Amino acid sequence: MLLEDLQNTIKDQYNLRFKTLDKRVTSIIKSIQDEENISIDTLSIQEIKAVTSTIVDLETKKLHDELEELMYKKEQLQRDLEKKSLKLQEAKYSVFNSIESLVSKDDHLTLSKLHQVKLQTIDLFDLLSETVESAIITALEKSKDSQANEIIQEVIKELTYETIKEGTLNTIRVRKILSTILQSSIEIAEATPNISSDILEATLRGMRSGLLHSIDRFKQRLSFMPLEVKHILIEDYDTIIEDLNQTDTLFLQVVQTQANESNQTIRKELLDINKKMHYDLEELVHISKETAQVMRERFSSLAKSAVKKADTALQSDAAKEAKRMGIQAWKVAASAVSSALKSAKDVMEIKDK
Numbered sequence: 001m002l003l004e005d006l007q008n009t010i011k012d013q014y015n016l017r018f019k020t021l022d023k024r025v026t027s028i029i030k031s032i033q034d035e036e037n038i039s040i041d042t043l044s045i046q047e048i049k050a051v052t053s054t055i056v057d058l059e060t061k062k063l064h065d066e067l068e069e070l071m072y073k074k075e076q077l078q079r080d081l082e083k084k085s086l087k088l089q090e091a092k093y094s095v096f097n098s099i100e101s102l103v104s105k106d107d108h109l110t111l112s113k114l115h116q117v118k119l120q121t122i123d124l125f126d127l128l129s130e131t132v133e134s135a136i137i138t139a140l141e142k143s144k145d146s147q148a149n150e151i152i153q154e155v156i157k158e159l160t161y162e163t164i165k166e167g168t169l170n171t172i173r174v175r176k177i178l179s180t181i182l183q184s185s186i187e188i189a190e191a192t193p194n195i196s197s198d199i200l201e202a203t204l205r206g207m208r209s210g211l212l213h214s215i216d217r218f219k220q221r222l223s224f225m226p227l228e229v230k231h232i233l234i235e236d237y238d239t240i241i242e243d244l245n246q247t248d249t250l251f252l253q254v255v256q257t258q259a260n261e262s263n264q265t266i267r268k269e270l271l272d273i274n275k276k277m278h279y280d281l282e283e284l285v286h287i288s289k290e291t292a293q294v295m296r297e298r299f300s301s302l303a304k305s306a307v308k309k310a311d312t313a314l315q316s317d318a319a320k321e322a323k324r325m326g327i328q329a330w331k332v333a334a335s336a337v338s339s340a341l342k343s344a345k346d347v348m349e350i351k352d353k
Contacts, residue, residue, distance in 0.1 A: 003050045009036065010054045025055060092121060116158075128163055128177065132184040135159065136199065140192070152202035153209070156181060160210025161217075169218050171243045171250060178207055178254045186262055189269075197269045204273055208251065212284050215247065219291035244292040248281045 013031050018024045032038050032051075043051065057064075096118045103110050139151040163177050185203035189196035243250075252274065259270040 003046065006032075006036075006038075006047065007050050007054045010051065011058065014055070014058050016058070021059065024059075028055065096121075128159070128180050129184045132156070132159060132181050133188060136185060136188050136203075140188075140195075140199075149198050149202040152199065153206040156185070156203050156206025157209040157213065160207050161213045164211065164214040165217060169214065169243070170239065171246075174211070174243075174247075175250060175254055178211070178251065179258060181207055182254060182258045186258060186266055186270075189266060190263065193265065196266065197273070200266070200269055201273045201276075204255065204270075204277060208277065208281065208284060211247065211251065212287055215244070215284075215287050215291055219287070219294055222291075222294050241292050241295065244288045244295070247288040248285045251281060251284065 009032065010028055014028050015024060018027060029040060033040070040048075040051075096114065100111065100114060103114065105111075135155045136152055139148050139155060143151050160177065160181060164174060167173055182203060185199060189199045192199065255270055255274045259267045259274070262270065
């Protein structure tokens with residue numbers, strides 16, 4: 001019997017009016033056996049797949065349609081979220097711009113305070129590249145040559161710190177932030193080759209200081225985190241501990257990656273600066289390991305309760321099914337190996353004869 005005919009037979013005769021799944025499945029299998037003279041234990045794997053996939057489609061059609069509808073709504077919601085997020089950002093800018101217009105341009109102290117608060121209020125991640133570029137160019141244009149490097153280092157430190165502290169302290173996110181900052185700095189360095197090394201060194205030192213400041217802030221806050229936040233950390237406990245123990249490696253990898261993607265001049269400058277800064281990273285290593293130790297001490301009791309919860313979770317239906325499937329997968333593999341060995345043995349016996 002053709003697979004398509006078999007599937008059509010199931011679709012035509014599958015009776016969803018039976019109250020239980022077992023009854024519906026038993027009924028259709030019996031119907032195939034009686035009318036088509038097909039026994040399930042004689043079916044090939046392709047035929048079994050055709051039978052099961054057809055029944056699964058029939059049983060899950062309503063759920064599948066509901067899921068598709070929810071996915072569509074999710075996409076709409078995602079677009080709405082992006083629009084609202086953009087409007088929120090624009091509203092924040094408007095507020096600060098309006099306040100700034102009331103401050104005298106000569107009142108540098110008040111403007112400095114206002115801009116510092118602005119950095120802490122707006123979401124930097126989405127416009128980080130442009131902000132870094134603008135900050136470095138402004139520092140080069142408006143600062144004295146002797147001060148430009150210090151100002152670039154300070155502004156990169158603040159941008160690194162403010163952006164990292166907006167979200168979670170995880171490797172992927174931190175790597176993205178550091179890479180974005182360094183890439184923007186490299187583009188300016190390429191356009192100003194006579195001072196490219198100074199720009200890059202100031203950027204790397206600012207990034208290092210900002211990262212160090214972020215980790216130190218995280219360490220300080222560990223003691224005062226609400227219980228629900230601590231549980232989130234516990235769920236990601238191993239990852240955070242691992243990330244904290246390799247922040248220096250992360251930093252060096254970001255520099256190495258960006259160096260490899262740059263022209264020969266920038267590459268050499270970055271690697272030379274990176275080598276020169278190697279010992280400066282010891283402070284970063286120290287604060288990271290210190291933070292990891294604080295986290296271990298603070299969360300040891302919570303970690304134990306998390307283990308208990310995990311033990312409970314292992315008794316769930318999903319966990320039991322996963323275990324059952326794992327055993328079945330092992331049986332399939334063991335059977336395949338056994339068959340291969342038997343075939344090899346049979347070949348060897350024939351040769352011996």
